[in-house]
Amino acid sequence: MTAVSVEQYKAALGRFASGVTVLTVRDELDDHGITVTAFASVSLEPPLVLACVAQASYLHEVLMRQDHWVVSVLAVGQRSIATRFSETGRPSARLLLADVPHRRGSRTQALIIEDGMAALECGTEQRVAAGDHTLLIGRVLDVAYVADRGAPLLHVTGSYTTSMTPREVSRRSTGDPWSD
Numbered sequence: 011m012t013a014v015s016v017e018q019y020k021a022a023l024g025r026f027a028s029g030v031t032v033l034t035v036r037d038e039l040d041d042h043g044i045t046v047t048a049f050a051s052v053s054l055e056p057p058l059v060l061a062c063v064a065q066a067s068y069l070h071e072v073l074m075r076q077d078h079w080v081v082s083v084l085a086v087g088q089r090s091i092a093t094r095f096s097e098t099g100r101p102s103a104r105l106l107l108a109d110v111p112h113r114r115g116s117r118t119q120a121l122i123i124e125d126g127m128a129a130l131e132c133g134t135e136q137r138v139a140a141g142d143h144t145l146l147i148g149r150v151l152d153v154a155y156v157a158d159r160g161a162p163l164l165h166v167t168g169s170y171t172t173s174m175t176p177r178e179v180s181r182r183s184t185g186d187p188w189s190d
Contacts, residue, residue, distance in 0.1 A: 027166040030092045033061055034103050034121040035079040036114075038071050041121050043103035044069045047165040048143075049081060059132060063161065075146045077134040078118035082085035083127040083173060085164040086172040091123060092163060092169075107144040117151040127162050129154035 020160030034043040047064035053074055061081060073079065080096050094106045103121050111124035117131040151176050 024167045027164050027171075029127075030084045030163040030165050030170060031081045032084065032091060032123055033063070033069070033079055033081050034123075035069070035072055035076050036119045036121070037076050039181050042069050042072050043090045043095050043121065045067070046081070052147060055177075058135060059148050059150060061146045062103060062140075063146060064143055064188065065139070066142065068122045073134070073144070073146060073171070074137070078115075078120060078151075078173065079134070079146075080115050080118055080120040080129060080131050080154070082123035083131045084123070085126045085157065086163050087158045088123070088126060088163055089170045092165075115154060122154050124155075126157065126162060128156045133146035144170075163178070 028047045029049065031046045031049045033046045034041060034042050036042075040158050044063065044067060046061050046063065048060075050060050052058035052060050059081065061079075063073060089108075091110060092098065095103075100106060107123065112121050113124065114120070115122050115129075115131040118133075119126075120131070122129045122131075130150050131152040131154055133151050134146055135146075136147040138147065139144060139146040161172065
């Protein structure tokens with residue numbers, strides 16, 4: 011059997027649309043956060059979610075020490091927030107949210123981004139090393155809010171989008187309506 015190349019793997023999974031979330035955590039020094047597109051529901055009883063965090067990130071170090079965190083599910087108008095939290099060398103989450111409505115979670119003290127689709131306060135139940143990431147399985151301690159209207163921000167083929175309509179295919183393209 012031949013190994014799957016990184017390029018093939020990324021191309022295939024890039025076709026899987028996912029919602030965009032920001033995971034925030036507070037430690038004794040500061041507030042931290044990162045954009046996470048690998049997020050899913052795990053269980054209803056008890057209410058569990060899963061978030062995948064790269065082991066090479068500083069946030070990973072913080073999440074190995076801190077058991078409480080927040081996942082804010084972003085809405086279509088929050089693309090700039092997703093971009094801010096995905097950049098390398100980003101400053102404190104407090105600074106990244108200075109011009110954005112936010113508050114502290116009552117259960118976690120982590121930052122909750124307002125005006126998104128939903129926000130969940132979580133407590134780590136389990137950490138599972140998986141390749142170059144760690145799967146954080148968190149018990150939902152509180153649902154901070156759920157929007158009654160709006161649409162989620164999506165991530166597909168390496169970029170943020172607000173719809174799943176493929177781009178027009180030009181005569182010079184490879185024929186793949188999803189490629190750049």
